[in-house]
Amino acid sequence: MSRPRKAEDPIRWPVPCARCGQHHQTVARWPDGGVCGYCYQQAKRTRGTCACGHEGVLPGMVDDQPACRRCSGVRLNIDCVSCGAEDELHSRGRCWTCVLGNVVDDLLTDPATGSMANELVPLAAALKSMKRANSGMTWIRQKHVTAFLRNLAVAPTITHETFDQLPDSRTREYVRGLLTEYGVLPRRDELRRRYENWAAEAIERTTDPQNRELIRRYVRWHHQRRMNQMDEVTRGTFLRAKQQVTVAIELLNWLTDHGISLRDLTQAHLDVWQAGGPTTRRIAERFLKWAIKTKAAPAGLAIVPHRRGTSPKLAKSGQDEALNRVVHTHGLDARDRAAAILILVFGQQAENIARLTWDDVTVTDELVTVQLGTIDIALPDPLDKPWRELAANPGHNLTASHPNTNWVFRGTSPGRHIHPGHLTTRLGRIFSTRAARLGTLHELTKLAPVAIIAETLGYSPTTIERHATDSAAAYAQYVAAVSDSVLHAERGN
Incomplete structure (x- = not known):
């Protein structure tokens, strides 16, 4: 990356640079005129093929096109004494x-x-x-x-x-x-490993020895067993497992502080505990169900579950405004624009976007398609432009991190995709990704049946049905409307 330029100073440097036209100190005089330090540095790093066929550094300019030293007459030492290649030199004549x-x-x-x-x-x-x-x-x-x-x-x-x-x-x-x-170490699921390490420390926060053993069983036979059945632990599974164990430990420690064993737990105890803390205590519902199932807690107990559908949604006007910014603001990174389109138009989760590979995307001269569920979705102009830019320049290809990666959204960690949290943070400067996603799903359920949306976008029908119910466009209503229209058409004939 080029160093940022200081403000030009026409009084101190009255003669402008022949390359950029700005007033900075002249460090070299070449056939096309005096060159400032910034353009001098850029010239040493300009590579390509000269009109004469020479491949390498092209520091000169001929007819406004980069040219080699021989064609342009530029005198510049860029010959490495170690490897003989043309390149920017570091020290002692070495590149x-x-x-x-x-x-x-x-x-x-x-x-x-x-x-x-x-x-x-x-x-x-x-x-x-x-x-x-x-x-x-x-x-x-x-x-x-x-x-x-x-x-x-x-x-x-x-x-x-x-x-x-x-x-x-x-x-x-x-x-x-x-x-x-690079094949030296075998691949392993780092999130699974991180959870194992975290859980070992979290279990020790349980104050009562018997409850500590109970939490250890909960971690092993509920969360870790589920993770072991997955090809790769997802970020969502990792975070939910941590949160559920944390709240379970909080509940058990509260019982210990009040001299109550889990076997003696009553609904009145649960109500007092739940009322005395944040709404996240509702997450203990999962642990309680497991404890009842394993006979560790009395049957018939219940925690008020988390109410779905209470998160804010981005209104249709807000979605349109955000999409317009994404499509027409060229200052935004192509990667951010491509990801934003999947959220604003197709209601995709950041975690699913981050895990897309180029096997899921097809880019041809005529069409760009992305497979989100089981169907390839075509992206019309101008929604396809960021994807074409990303295909041409996927990024993170100048270091050793991604020798053979197939991720669309490459991350800074070797061989890994972008962290979903980092992606949402970047997009958060434009819009709330969660509100936008929920708003999009809310609108889509007004336009198509649940089954089609779920299959196309890769969601479970239950999830889409919940959004459809919220938008008063449930699949049953859609089928009834279609049936009525068909009936009327038959009567008309």
Whole structure:
């Protein structure tokens, strides 16, 4: 990324730059005129194919087109003394890529043996092959990253267990992700692992030993068993499991403080506890049902469930305004615009959007389609434009993080899609993603039957039926209306 420009100063630098026309200090005089420091830097990083056929750095300008040094007459040292390639130089006549390679080899080599562990060779190759070597140098030269890589170089083994024993940090997980992406470490479900670690600590917050054992059983036989049946734990499952266990522990600790055992729990006790705290205490309904089913609590108890349909919805006018901004504001990132369209037009959840792969998207000269449920949905102009831009430039391809990724919305973590929470935060600057999604589903149920909407958008019929009921457009009403129209048509004939 180019450094931000300072404000130009026509008084101090009266002669404008021949390239950008702004008044900054002139650092070089080339055949097309004096060049400021910003344009000089950009020229060294301009790559392509010159009209003469030369491929490499094109620092000069001929007929307003980038040109090589020979064609433009620009005198500039961009020949690396180590690899001989044309590139921006870092130091001692060496390009950024060569310097990065030396730094990586030095950090990942065990000083005691003078060699690099076989498991670290793919990691070294990945770091050295980054398309933007200067970004790699910026990352690797941070003190905590340097220290981590040096410690990794002397580790006796390179396994997930080795990483688990190291202090928790973003660097640890980023390097772990790189080793996984390049086949050194086997893939594992990190959310499942995170939940196991979290649950082990959460269980210890249960004050009564008997209740602690009960929570341990609840975690193991309810939440972890469900997670073990999933191919990959989703973010929603992970967060709900944490919240349900947290509220269950809160309930059990309240009972302990009041000298009440779970077996002696009455409806009056539950009502007092629920009334004395936030509405999130309703989430204990799931734990209570499990406790009753396993004979740990008396039958017949109930917690007032969470009332659905109370979240605010973005009105139709607000949806139209937000969509207009998304489609016609070119300052927005193509990734944000593409995701916003799926929420505003098709009521998609951020988690499902984040998990889309290019197998779900087809981009041709004539059409762009996205598969959300079981049907490919065509995106007409101008809704297709952000998707075409994203297909041409998916992003996050200048580092070692995504060598073979198929994610549409790539994340900063190696081989992973964008975090749904990060996506909603980005879109939150334009509109409330939850309110927009609920508003869209509310409107869609007025236009089509539940079964079709559910199949097309990938929702369960129960979910869409709930929205349909709320908008007074339930599927039964739709069928009745169709039946009446058919009957009238038959009578007319």
